[in-house]
Amino acid sequence: MEKDTTARLLDAAEYRMRRGGYNSVSFRDLASDTDIKSSSVHYHYPKKEDLGVALIDRYAERFFDALMVASSKAQTPKEKLYAFRKVYRGALYEDKAVCLCGLLGAEMAGLPPALVDGVTSFFEANVKWVSDALPDDLSKAEKYKRASTLVAAHQGAMMMANSSDDNKLFDTVTEFLISNTLGQD
Amino acid sequence: MEKDTTARLLDAAEYRMRRGGYNSVSFRDLASDTDIKSSSVHYHYPKKEDLGVALIDRYAERFFDALMVASSKAQTPKEKLYAFRKVYRGALYEDKAVCLCGLLGAEMAGLPPALVDGVTSFFEANVKWVSDALPDDLSKAEKYKRASTLVAAHQGAMMMANSSDDNKLFDTVTEFLISNTLGQD
DNA sequence: GTCTATAATTTGATAGAC
DNA sequence: GTCTATCAAATTATAGAC
Numbered sequence: 001m002e003k004d005t006t007a008r009l010l011d012a013a014e015y016r017m018r019r020g021g022y023n024s025v026s027f028r029d030l031a032s033d034t035d036i037k038s039s040s041v042h043y044h045y046p047k048k049e050d051l052g053v054a055l056i057d058r059y060a061e062r063f064f065d066a067l068m069v070a071s072s073k074a075q076t077p078k079e080k081l082y083a084f085r086k087v088y089r090g091a092l093y094e095d096k097a098v099c100l101c102g103l104l105g106a107e108m109a110g111l112p113p114a115l116v117d118g119v120t121s122f123f124e125a126n127v128k129w130v131s132d133a134l135p136d137d138l139s140k141a142e143k144y145k146r147a148s149t150l151v152a153a154h155q156g157a158m159m160m161a162n163s164s165d166d167n168k169l170f171d172t173v174t175e176f177l178i179s180n181t182l183g184q185d
Numbered sequence: 186m187e188k189d190t191t192a193r194l195l196d197a198a199e200y201r202m203r204r205g206g207y208n209s210v211s212f213r214d215l216a217s218d219t220d221i222k223s224s225s226v227h228y229h230y231p232k233k234e235d236l237g238v239a240l241i242d243r244y245a246e247r248f249f250d251a252l253m254v255a256s257s258k259a260q261t262p263k264e265k266l267y268a269f270r271k272v273y274r275g276a277l278y279e280d281k282a283v284c285l286c287g288l289l290g291a292e293m294a295g296l297p298p299a300l301v302d303g304v305t306s307f308f309e310a311n312v313k314w315v316s317d318a319l320p321d322d323l324s325k326a327e328k329y330k331r332a333s334t335l336v337a338a339h340q341g342a343m344m345m346a347n348s349s350d351d352n353k354l355f356d357t358v359t360e361f362l363i364s365n366t367l368g369q370d
Numbered sequence: 371g372t373c374t375a376t377a378a379t380t381t382g383a384t385a386g387a388c
Numbered sequence: 389g390t391c392t393a394t395c396a397a398a399t400t401a402t403a404g405a406c
Binding site for chain 3: 190221222224225229309
């Protein structure tokens with residue numbers, strides 16, 4: 001089963017965008033990456049915006065799919081949070097890049113308006129997932145606080161690991177924070 | 186005392202780069218922002234790289250100056266960490282943008298090599314400053330772990346606040362983390 | 371230091387043939 | 389779906405006058 005052209009285009013675009021940001025991706029780069037012409041890229045994604053929206057959608061879907069898989073056997077809050085960490089960790093170690101939505105979230109003010117909602121939703125869903133993973137006895141506000149902290153730290157750790165070319169930093173930070181956030185009431 | 190042209194150029198470039206990333210800044214934009222011609226921008230910064238390096242240098246200098254001022258009366262670890270938070274918070278609230286180095290750190294792989302060191306140094310210096318602010322009785326490894334976590338969380342919280350247009354998220358996360366990181370041994 | 375002028379390249383995008 | 393051909397605009401950058 002060969003990958004179709006849109007999948008290969010999204011792969012190439014994601015690779016580039018997660019390394020250099022939205023404006024670092026050009027139709028001609030994608031064309032040469034996938035051995036077609038730039039006009040053919042426009043056939044699949046008429047505007048760059050359309051490509052951006054498709055990229056974010058696919059990224060979010062894949063992320064939450066991976067999260068479901070990784071957490072399928074998780075019972076305790078701790079196990080669930082380590083599943084969350086594992087998915088982030090995979091994105092950093094396997095793709096050797098930061099989170100697509102983390103980068104675009106920073107570039108938010110410079111993005112076409114059509115992309116904004118997808119990025120915002122990604123983080124809302126992140127925080128919601130982590131909230132639901134936390135112990136039941138915590139208040140809603142307390143869950144929100146801790147979940148936001150965990151998501152923010154995962155994103156920040158990813159960026160710092162990326163910028164210092166030291167993935168261990170991600171491991172250290174996220175491990176510390178998960179045990180710390182759970183370790184007290 | 187009027188601002189000289191380089192200062193106005195760096196102001197304009199910083200404004201744009203912190204909103205859209207490295208590739209969202211063009212010489213012509215800066216020219217129109219400062220009411221000069223793009224060829225005159227090149228007089229001050231021959232290559233875009235040169236501009237980028239100058240931007241990062243100025244940003245880092247200003248950041249650590251602000252940190253010195255904010256922490257001048259801080260005695261305890263807690264007071265010092267709140268001073269650190271205050272400087273980050275100012276960058277988010279007053280400039281209404283993420284950290285320049287946070288954004289560039291995410292875009293690292295797509296940046297001209299000349300910019301890499303400045304971004305890396307910024308974070309190393311951040312972690313060092315926070316390490317030194319932590320209680321003396323902690324081991325070096327423990328300080329590194331906590332300092333990295335605090336810096337990562339500040340960066341991540343900034344990005345998330347930016348992407349959700351909700352600066353309160355930054356306040357919540359950083360307040361929680363500072364009290365939490367200090368609250369136990 | 372700033373300007374005019376311009377070059378070389380890249381970029382997002384479209385028309386129309388196959 | 390992909391191609392050739394093309395466009396208009398943007399972008400980095402330089403030469404040379406004032």
